[in-house]
Amino acid sequence: MRIEGEFEFEGVAPLAVWDFLTDAHRIATCLPGCEKLDQTGEGAYDLQMRFGVGAISGVFSGSIRLHDLQPTSEYKMTVKGSGGPGFVNGGGTVQLAPQDTGTLLHYSGEVSAGGAIASLGQRMISGAARMVIDQFFKCVRSNLSP
Numbered sequence: 353m354r355i356e357g358e359f360e361f362e363g364v365a366p367l368a369v370w371d372f373l374t375d376a377h378r379i380a381t382c383l384p385g386c387e388k389l390d391q392t393g394e395g396a397y398d399l400q401m402r403f404g405v406g407a408i409s410g411v412f413s414g415s416i417r418l419h420d421l422q423p424t425s426e427y428k429m430t431v432k433g434s435g436g437p438g439f440v441n442g443g444g445t446v447q448l449a450p451q452d453t454g455t456l457l458h459y460s461g462e463v464s465a466g467g468a469i470a471s472l473g474q475r476m477i478s479g480a481a482r483m484v485i486d487q488f489f490k491c492v493r494s495n496l497s498p
Contacts, residue, residue, distance in 0.1 A: 353478055355444070356460040359489040363498040366448040366455045370424045372492055373446065382491035384484050387411070395419060399433065405480040408468050410436035424448060429461070438467020457489070 361369050372378050376397055380389040388400035395418035402411050414433025421427045430443045444461020465477055 353463050353465075354461070355442075355463055355478065355481055355485070357458075357482070357485065359457045359459075359486075359493070360451070360454065361457065361493055361496060362454040364454045364493070364496045366424045366450050368496055369448055369455050369457060369492070372496060374418065374421075374427070378495070382488050382495065384487045389416075395421065401433070403437075403480075403484075405469060405476055408437045408471075412437070412440065414440075431463075436468075438465060438469040440465045440469070459485070 374395075376389050376391045380386050383389065383401065385402040386399070387402060388398070390398045392398050392415075397416045398413075399416055400411060400413050403409065412433040412435035414431065417430045418427050419430065426445060426447045428443065428445050431441065433440045440463060442461055442463035444459060447458045449456045449458070463477075463481065469477065
């Protein structure tokens with residue numbers, strides 16, 4: 353399943369957005385359902401998160417790895433997680449571009465799911481993923497607003 357979107361950070365420079373998005377402690381404060389996010393190495397994190405879609409919910413444990421970093425403009429991310437509801441794996445790119453009004457963030461990637469959570473169907477999983485992403489970036493924006 354492909355996930356793609358944009359988010360605008362008005363009045364916020366790319367460096368400020370970059371610093372937030374590469375700081376585990378700050379990410380954890382905005383990631384819905386995040387119960388644990390520990391840095392395990394350079395750009396590597398262990399994650400525990402409670403997530404639910406419809407009647408299927410549970411705790412996922414996994415890892416996030418940031419790689420191919422081009423500071424203040426782009427990085428790639430690989431995510432792997434599993435739990436009672438199944439598994440989720442994915443990868444994608446986050447790009448930041450300066451604008452007259454602040455910073456434009458573009459994200460794109462591919463996600464696959466298996467187990468009980470996959471039985472919900474791509475449309476429902478995609479909608480839930482977009483909702484979590486939107487909540488996350490709204491929280492980031494509120495933390496960075498001038």
